[in-house]
Amino acid sequence: MRSWYVAWIAGLGLAAVAQAEETIKIGVVLPYSGVYASLGGDITDGMQLAFDLYGSEIAGRKIVLITEDSEVKPNVGLTKTKKLVFQDKVDLLVGPVASNVAGAMRDFVHNAKIPLIIPNAGNNLLTGEKCSPWVIRTSFSNDQINRVMGPWLYEQGHRTLYLMAADYSAGHQMMEAVRRGFTEAGGEIVGEEYPPLRETKDFAPYLAKVKAIRPDALYVFFAGGLAIQFVKQYQDFGLKGEIPLTGAGWLTSPLFLPAQGTAATGFIGALNYVPTIDSEENRAFQAAFSEKHQRTASEFTVQGFDTGRLIVEALKLTSGKTADKAALVEAIHRVHFTSPRGPFRIDPATNNVIQDIYIFEMRQTGYDIRHVVIDKIADVQDPPNGCKM
Amino acid sequence: MIKKRALANRDIAACILLLIAIIAWFRADIFGHELLAQISILAIFAMSLDLLTGYTGLVSLGHAAFYGVGAYATAGLAALAGWPMWAVMPTAMLLSALLAVFAGVFAVRLVGVFFIMITLAIGEMVHAFAFRSRVFGGDDGLGGVPRINFDAVGINLLDPAQFSLFTLIVAALVYFVAAHLVDSPFGRVLVGIHQNESRMRALGCPVRHYKLAAFVLAASFAGLAGSLAAQHNNFVSPELLTWTTSGEALIVVIIGGIGSLVGPAAGAAVFVMLAHHLSGITDYWMFFMGLFFVAVVLFGGDGLYGLIGRMRRALTHARR
Numbered sequence: 269m270r271s272w273y274v275a276w277i278a279g280l281g282l283a284a285v286a287q288a289e290e291t292i293k294i295g296v297v298l299p300y301s302g303v304y305a306s307l308g309g310d311i312t313d314g315m316q317l318a319f320d321l322y323g324s325e326i327a328g329r330k331i332v333l334i335t336e337d338s339e340v341k342p343n344v345g346l347t348k349t350k351k352l353v354f355q356d357k358v359d360l361l362v363g364p365v366a367s368n369v370a371g372a373m374r375d376f377v378h379n380a381k382i383p384l385i386i387p388n389a390g391n392n393l394l395t396g397e398k399c400s401p402w403v404i405r406t407s408f409s410n411d412q413i414n415r416v417m418g419p420w421l422y423e424q425g426h427r428t429l430y431l432m433a434a435d436y437s438a439g440h441q442m443m444e445a446v447r448r449g450f451t452e453a454g455g456e457i458v459g460e461e462y463p464p465l466r467e468t469k470d471f472a473p474y475l476a477k478v479k480a481i482r483p484d485a486l487y488v489f490f491a492g493g494l495a496i497q498f499v500k501q502y503q504d505f506g507l508k509g510e511i512p513l514t515g516a517g518w519l520t521s522p523l524f525l526p527a528q529g530t531a532a533t534g535f536i537g538a539l540n541y542v543p544t545i546d547s548e549e550n551r552a553f554q555a556a557f558s559e560k561h562q563r564t565a566s567e568f569t570v571q572g573f574d575t576g577r578l579i580v581e582a583l584k585l586t587s588g589k590t591a592d593k594a595a596l597v598e599a600i601h602r603v604h605f606t607s608p609r610g611p612f613r614i615d616p617a618t619n620n621v622i623q624d625i626y627i628f629e630m631r632q633t634g635y636d637i638r639h640v641v642i643d644k645i646a647d648v649q650d651p652p653n654g655c656k657m
Numbered sequence: 658m659i660k661k662r663a664l665a666n667r668d669i670a671a672c673i674l675l676l677i678a679i680i681a682w683f684r685a686d687i688f689g690h691e692l693l694a695q696i697s698i699l700a701i702f703a704m705s706l707d708l709l710t711g712y713t714g715l716v717s718l719g720h721a722a723f724y725g726v727g728a729y730a731t732a733g734l735a736a737l738a739g740w741p742m743w744a745v746m747p748t749a750m751l752l753s754a755l756l757a758v759f760a761g762v763f764a765v766r767l768v769g770v771f772f773i774m775i776t777l778a779i780g781e782m783v784h785a786f787a788f789r790s791r792v793f794g795g796d797d798g799l800g801g802v803p804r805i806n807f808d809a810v811g812i813n814l815l816d817p818a819q820f821s822l823f824t825l826i827v828a829a830l831v832y833f834v835a836a837h838l839v840d841s842p843f844g845r846v847l848v849g850i851h852q853n854e855s856r857m858r859a860l861g862c863p864v865r866h867y868k869l870a871a872f873v874l875a876a877s878f879a880g881l882a883g884s885l886a887a888q889h890n891n892f893v894s895p896e897l898l899t900w901t902t903s904g905e906a907l908i909v910v911i912i913g914g915i916g917s918l919v920g921p922a923a924g925a926a927v928f929v930m931l932a933h934h935l936s937g938i939t940d941y942w943m944f945f946m947g948l949f950f951v952a953v954v955l956f957g958g959d960g961l962y963g964l965i966g967r968m969r970r971a972l973t974h975a976r977r
Contacts, residue, residue, distance in 0.1 A: 300940045337940050342798055342894045343886075347695065351933075354688035354817075371798045372892040391797050398800065436788070437795040465788075465796075 291332045292583065292590055295352030297345055297363030297373070298387075300337040303492065304365045306523060308338075311387045311572030314565065315362070317557055318576025326580065327588030338364045342372035349373050353382055359590035360385065362575055367391035367438060377402050383597055387575045388568065392441050395620035396653030402593070404600055404619045406578055406612075407571045408540050409650055410441040413516055414489075416625050416645045417538045418449020421485060421514060428458045430483035430511075432474060434494055435462035442489045442516050458483050463494075471498055475505045488515035495519050496527045503531040512536065517639075520630050522566050525637060532637055535630045541567040541609040542628050542639035550608040565608075574607045574621075578614070581605060615649055617657075622649045665840075670962065671832055671919040678825055678926075682818070690817040696929045697824035698885045701831050703909040703921035705878030710907070711916030712839050713871040714851030715765075718773050718903050719780030722760075723753040723876035725898035727883025729787060732802045732893040737792065742805040746884050753880025754873050756783075761872035765865050768854075777900055784898040798894030802887045814888075824885055828922065831878055835918055838874070847871050912953050914962025923961055 296315075298308035312335065324331045334356050336348035345364050352358045353376075360383040364370055370389035377384040378400040386394065386403065390410040394403060421429065429450050433439030439462060447457050459481050461474045478486055486507075490498045499519065502508055508531070517539025520532045543554060543564050553573065557565040565573070578600060583590070585599040601616040610624035627643040682693060706720050730749035734740040740748070760779045767775055793799045804814045805823075814820045838844050846867050849857045858864050887893050896902070905928075913924020931949065935942035957963055 301943075337936060342892060342896050343890055346890055346892065347691065347933075350691050351688050354686065354691065367797045368894045368896065371794070371800055372890060372894065375800045375891045393797070437797040440795075 290329055292326065292329045292588065293356060293358040294331060294333050294579065295349070295356060295358035295361045295363075296333050296335040297338050297348050297352070297361065297369070298335065299340045299365050300335070302340045304340050307365045307388065307568045310566050310568035311365070311575070313557075313561060314569035314572025314574075315387075315576035317560065317569075318573045318580065320560075321556065322577050322580040323584075326583040329588045331579075331583075334358060338366070338369050340366050340369065342368045345369035346372040346376060349376060353380055358382070360579070360593075360596065362387060362579075364389060367394070370394055371398075374398060374400065374403060381593055383593055383600070385575050385578065385600075387571045390438060390441075392650075392653060395618040395650065396655050399618055399655035399657065401597060401619070401657045404597070404614055406575045406614070406621050408623070409620055410438055411445040411653070412620070412623075412648055412650050413538055413540060413625060414442045414445035415449050416648060417487070417514065417627070418446050418451070418455070419453045420538075420627060420643065420645070421487070422450060422453035422455045426455065426484040426512075428456050428483045428485075430458055430478050430481060430486045431460035431488075432478075432486065433462060433489040434465045434468070434491075436465045439465075439489055443487075446487050465494075468494060469497065471501045472505065475501065475507060478511065479505070479507060483511060485512045485514050488513065488519060490515075491518045491521070492524070495521070495524045499524075499528045499531045499535070508534060517542070517626075517628065518567075520639070522564050530632060530637065532630045533632050536627065536642070537630075538625055538627050539567060540623050540625060541570045542626055542641060544628075544639045545608065545610075545626065545641060547606075547608070547610070549606050553608040570608050574609070574612055577605060577607070578603055578612075610644075611647065617652055618650055618655045619657075620650050622647055624648065666966070667917060667919050668836065670965070671836070671922070674919060674923055674926075675825075675829055682822060682825065685818075685821075687817050690821040692929060692933060694817070694821040694824045694889050696926045697821065697828040698882050698889060699906075699909060699925035699929060700828045700922040701824075701885070702879055702882035702906050703913065703925050704828075704831055704835055704918055705875045705882060706906045707910050707916065707918055707921045708835055708839070708878070709871055709875040710910060711918075711921075712844065712851060713847045713868060715868065715872070716773055716907070717776040717875075718900055718907070719760075719776030719778070720875070720879055720906055721898050721900065721902035722776075722780040722783040723757060723879035724883035724886070724902065724906075725783060725787065725893075725895075726753045726756050727880030728887035728893045728897050729793060729883075730880070731884040731887040732799050733793065735803050736799060736801045742803060742888075746805065746881070749884040750877045750880040753883070754877040757873040757876030758869070761869045761876075765868040765872060776903075780898065780900050780903055784895055784900075787895040787898055793893070796895055798892055798896075800892045802891045802893065804888040804891070820889065824889070827881070827885065831881070832918060832922065835878070839918065843867075843870070908950055910960075911958070912950065912960055914960030914964075915958075917960075917962040920960050920962030927961065 298311055299305055300308050319331055338345035362385045365388040367389040370386055381402055384403050386405040388407045390408050392409050392411045395405050395409055431443045433443050463474055514536045517537030519537055520535050554565055581603040582599040586595055601614055604613045613622050615622050625645045625648045626641050628639040628641050631640045702724055709715050709717055727749045730752045731745055734745045764775045788796050812819055814823055850864055909924040909928045910921045914920025935945050
């Protein structure tokens with residue numbers, strides 16, 4: 269009885285080892301609960317679609333996703349990362365959404381030398397001063413999205429700009445990027461406001477200042493509930509049509525658009541992806557995604573999709589081998605493809621993505637409010653920003 | 658001068674718990690050691706809150722402020738200022754205690770729900786400071802926090818197994834000190850204040866001074882837990898300072914058994930293991946954790962420690 273039991277356990281162990289050799293394990297740390305749950309869902313769906321389309325088995329090894337909920341808490345995200353590395357022995361990691369969770373994971377993956385592919389978190393430092401050979405970002409840096417808007421707005425004839433963003437790191441980093449570009453081009457920042465992140469319900473005091481100063485344009489970054497409230501109050505306050513509203517494109521993300529309605533029209537934003545990009549790849553991607561999920565793919569879905577495709581293409585280059593992590597990262601650097609958001613590749617100098625940035629305007633056609641692309645800045649690449657590998 | 662303590666039931670339970678922890682340490686894999694370190698740190702934090710809530714009867718919703726100050730002081734002094742860790746840890750405790758002196762002077766004048774509200778406010782103030790602080794990375798947090806270095810004696814705390822053993826030893830020491838404290842005349846006065854504050858005052862006891870002392874002591878142990886947490890994660894963020902962190906500690910204390918020291922330590926183990934296993938099964942694990950908490954409160958409210966005590970008494974009765 270006892271020997272049978274021992275043999276059975278040993279068999280289980282052997283099976284586990286055999287399976288570990290067969291499958292390629294990808295540990296995924298994303299928020300599946302809390303305020304960012306919809307982002308985590310979009311990224312996972314996008315990644316899954318990439319594996320469906322470009323191959324979920326490489327050189328006889330099946331790709332397996334092991335997902336963990338980060339709960340948008342740094343310490344939870346770090347514990348889950350350690351679990352994936354030590355217990356599940358994953359070959360590489362994907363995650364997270366929030367920059368604070370990424371900050372907690374960064375030192376650990378750097379020391380453990382496990383490749384981590386970030387599909388969202390935009391903190392400049394992650395591919396700047398705090399960059400790591402093992403941390404690769406497929407999404408954006410806060411700087412990358414906003415930097416191009418300064419010179420662009422100046423070219424459009426704006427000479428004075430008013431900045432407004434929620435009072436947290438991302439808000440400050442984005443405004444800093446615009447300020448630099450705009451003042452270098454010759455423009456002037458005539459005022460700035462940083463309302464508290466969670467407590468702000470009423471933007472009237474801030475909007476009153478904007479109304480009094482009358483800048484050529486207002487440049488903002490808000491997301492989530494704040495994005496919805498801000499856009500509505502901007503209209504209610506009578507600023508719409510008076511002072512052009514510009515900003516980081518998440519303001520009118522497909523997630524918030526239904527609640528914003530026609531108040532969103534006229535907004536000019538910059539983003540790495542909008543659903544209406546006119547290209548073969550994007551039409552095919554949107555068709556494939558809506559066939560599977562009956563909804564429009566967001567910028568977060570694309571970031572997940574490209575992350576999945578990057579992994580597949582890199583694994584094809586290493587013939588499915590994952591033991592040599594340095595070779596895997598080197599393969600990631602060699603991958604080039606045309607994504608729904610345009611040409612996609614990773615900059616070996618910073619490990620940040622090099623991508624096109626789209627400048628769009630929200631316009632109403634019939635009952636539809638759509639992102640209409642009005643300009644594109646090609647191949648936007650971050651400077652090293654103090655990154656030494 | 659102080660009479661030698663009789664070995665209380667509580668101490669026997671603590672020895673058993675320590676034994677279980679040591680067995681777990683020998684059997685654990687790398688990730689098991691990570692969990693054990695997490696449990697030990699939470700146990701220190703929960704025991705420190707138990708000193709305040711369980712023994713002195715002051716329910717605090719701002720205890721995370723002191724935990725966070727310990728963590729942020731460790732990050733600031735070690736990662737930014739480059740202090741050696743042996744100096745950092747006592748300083749972190751001292752800074753937590755210092756904040757507790759300033760906050761406590763006002764807080765101990767209040768009782769009941771007002772005490773809860775002012776501790777909550779203190780916690781939120783510290784959180785807001787960390788959230789906006791450029792130096793500490795604001796809401797993105799600050800990485801690169803080193804661990805205390807024992808290389809000279811051949812101990813490498815970067816190894817999860819050795820670090821978890823280190824935290825376990827610190828937790829055991831904290832229990833030892835705290836147990837002596839609550840059994841000392843000082844601790845008896847605190848319990849007296851908990852049971853009947855007016856009578857203690859009528860007896861001529863300077864109640865506020867004792868409350869302040871308990872507040873500061875609890876805060877410095879919380880600071881120690883925070884310092885260890887910063888070293889464990891090599892990272893600090895304002896999340897450590899949110900009032901939900903305080904609430905979580907309170908839940909751990911209640912699950913384990915309020916006012917028993919060893920109960921909250923066991924509660925920490927139950928909480929971490931339950932969260933780990935439940936979150937592996939379902940994304941809605943907090944719902945089940947909530948159900949468990951409600952069940953614990955309904956079954957007498959004296960937590961696991963009380964439950965075990967009652968089971969033992971029932972068994973001895975049955976044997977007779």
